[in-house]
Amino acid sequence: MLTPPAAAHALLFASGEPLERKRVALLLGIKETEIGLVLKALTDSLKGSGVAVIETETDVELRTASEAALIVKKFRENELARDLGKASLETLAVIAYQAGATRGEIDWVRGVNSSASVRTLLMRGLIEGREDEHDRRRIRYYLTTEALAHLGIKSAADLPRAGELSAAAAAIKREETIQATE
Numbered sequence: 001m002l003t004p005p006a007a008a009h010a011l012l013f014a015s016g017e018p019l020e021r022k023r024v025a026l027l028l029g030i031k032e033t034e035i036g037l038v039l040k041a042l043t044d045s046l047k048g049s050g051v052a053v054i055e056t057e058t059d060v061e062l063r064t065a066s067e068a069a070l071i072v073k074k075f076r077e078n079e080l081a082r083d084l085g086k087a088s089l090e091t092l093a094v095i096a097y098q099a100g101a102t103r104g105e106i107d108w109v110r111g112v113n114s115s116a117s118v119r120t121l122l123m124r125g126l127i128e129g130r131e132d133e134h135d136r137r138r139i140r141y142y143l144t145t146e147a148l149a150h151l152g153i154k155s156a157a158d159l160p161r162a163g164e165l166s167a168a169a170a171a172i173k174r175e176e177t178i179q180a181t182e
Contacts, residue, residue, distance in 0.1 A: 004028050005041040009062070016115030017103070018059035084120070091117035092147065095127055096156050098169060100142045102132060126150060 002010065007028050012019060025035040039060060043053045052065040064072050084092070087110075094109045095101050106114045118141065121127040126147040129139040143156060153159060 003041075004030055004034075004038045005045060008038050008042050009046075012053070012060065012062040015061075016113065016119075018054075018056075018061040020058055021055075021060055022058075024060060084124075085117075087112075087114070088117045088120050092121055092126060092143075095121075095141050096143050096147070096151075096159055097166070099156055099166070100130075100140045102138045102140050104138070106141070121147075 008024060011024060011027055021035050021039075022032055025032045028035075028038065030038065039053055039055060046052060046065075050065050050068040050071075052063055054061045054063045090110055091106055091114050094106045098105065098109075101109075103114060103118060106118065118127070121141075122129065124146075125144055127141045128144050129141050132138040132140040148154065148156070151159075
């Protein structure tokens with residue numbers, strides 16, 4: 001069985017994004033007052049590993065340590081030089097055809113965790129994240145003008161079958177909303 005710091009490490013690694021401290025405590029089955037000690041132990045165990053725990057008053061996240069900046073910079077430069085892979089193109093398509101999508105929506109459509117693809121698209125400036133109007137706790141991703149230029153179109157409406165697919169997506173969302181309220 002994992003220790004609480006090891007379990008926290010696994011949770012933060014798997015999420016790929018900030019988690020609320022309260023949620024981490026709940027998932028670990030510990031009191032909220034104990035989360036600070038668990039994160040301190042995790043921080044201590046990660047010293048010299050190239051990974052660091054980043055904390056705010058409400059959230060916690062695993063990130064690369066500042067000591068790894070040079071190697072990460074080399075990696076990112078190399079990553080940006082490559083063509084977009086299939087996963088990133090799928091993610092870009094979901095965002096384009098939904099006229100904005102959250103990570104959860106992207107993951108649902110693709111059936112897999114899309115955090116790496118979202119990160120790649122953000123780094124390349126092909127998508128941007130904005131606060132979701134309906135739920136300010138979520139980020140909704142949208143195409144940038146760079147993405148439109150990359151795709152050779154002037155707007156998302158110029159995508160092949162955009163009107164037909166948008167109408168079908170809207171119908172599905174309406175059905176889900178009706179089912180959720182019943």
